[in-house]
Amino acid sequence: MKNIVWASLLAVSGMVISGCHGGESAATPGTAETMQARVVESQQKEIPVSLRSTGTVHARETAVVSAQVMGRIQQVLVHEGDNVRAGQTVVVLDDAALRSQLEQAQAGVKAAQNAQAAAQTNAALAASTLGRYKQLESEKSVSPQEMDEVSHRAEAAAANLEATRAQTDVARAQERGARTMLGYTHLVAPFAGVVTARMADPGTMATPGLPLLQVDQAGALQLDAAVDELAIGAIRKGIKTSVVVDGGTSGNLAGSVAEIVPAADPSSHSFLVKIDLPSSKQTHAGMYGTAEFANGTRRAILIPRSTVVSRGSLNCVYVLDDQGIAQLRYLTLGAQLDNLVEVLSGVSAGERLVDAPSDRDLAGKRIVACTGGRP
Secondary structure, three states: OOEEEOOOOOOHHHOEEEOOOOOEEOOOOOOOOEEEEOEEEOEEEEEEEEEEEEEEEEEOOEEEEEOOOOEEEEEEOOOOOOEEOOOOEEEEEOOHHHHHHHHHHHHHHHHHHHHHHHHHHHHHHHHHHHHHHHHHHHOOOOOHHHHHHHHHHHHHHHHHHHHHHHHHHHHHHHHHHHHHHHHOOEEEOOOOEEEEEEOOOOOOEEOOOOEEEEEEEOOOEEEEEEEEOOOHHHOOOOOEEEEEEOOOOOOOEEEEEEEEOOOOEOOOOEEEEEEEOOOOOOOOOOOEEEEEEEEEEEEEEEEEHHHOEEEOOEEEEEEEOOOOEEEEEEEEEEEEEOOEEEEEEOOOOOOEEEOOOOOOOOOOOEEEEOOOOOO
């Protein structure tokens, strides 16, 4: 990740040594031709340094709607760009098999309830019989064997009742499970938002985990930017940043760092930084954006962009020596700073330059700084 610089507009008027009113004088034999031109001076300034990071705009929350049961898709009720409500049905699967399973489970519940009712009647009768035999036993009217048989029948009836109750609970659980599975045939939106992707159409066989739709939550967006591991130390949660979204017409957006993923991507050696963006009708998920983070200051040599002329693919300026003779000097330029430009090599601070030389060949000519309008 490269560090680049940015700076607020410096007043060009502070660089101007003098203006000119036009005109030139003919050279005499043995002397350089004299011309009048506007002259400015290069300056060294302390300018802010920023760290630039690129990424993609996303919704703060994104959900992929997928099937939880196997079934053929009967209906897909939404398309890309549709707004959905939380809980709105978006996909319907064929439910014939699951509905049959639910009916079987309901029949099983009914059978278990009937068996439980019969067991409860038998248990009540056995308990009543045991009570009467105990009364007869106290009167010495029954044998110990008869008493044991009645007691065992009562215990067996009570145990059978408990078993049928457990069977009824199992049958009811199976019914609830079948009803839940049947509910999975109607897939719903997890939250209010917009459908950003549709991956299946009616007739497709849906399997558990197969993505069918993607829904982005309604509301503010985030820029997910990758920051090089060497620069992550300059970024903290909550700091402000300027964001430019390609394709947007809102200009610079004032973002705020919401989250820094603590683990770096081992393949790119970069950290994911999530930046909250303000609401904008021109900003949409999937757009490409660039964030700039303040990262201290440094000194740089700046000249007005109007002093730079092009010679093919090269940039150059006319620099005046101590005698005012113009010399063509080639430059290596850095960052563009509004109407100023950084010079990486070719010009030192405090040198005098010809401003707006246009297409004139001034090399070797004596330049006289003068007041007035441009030549």
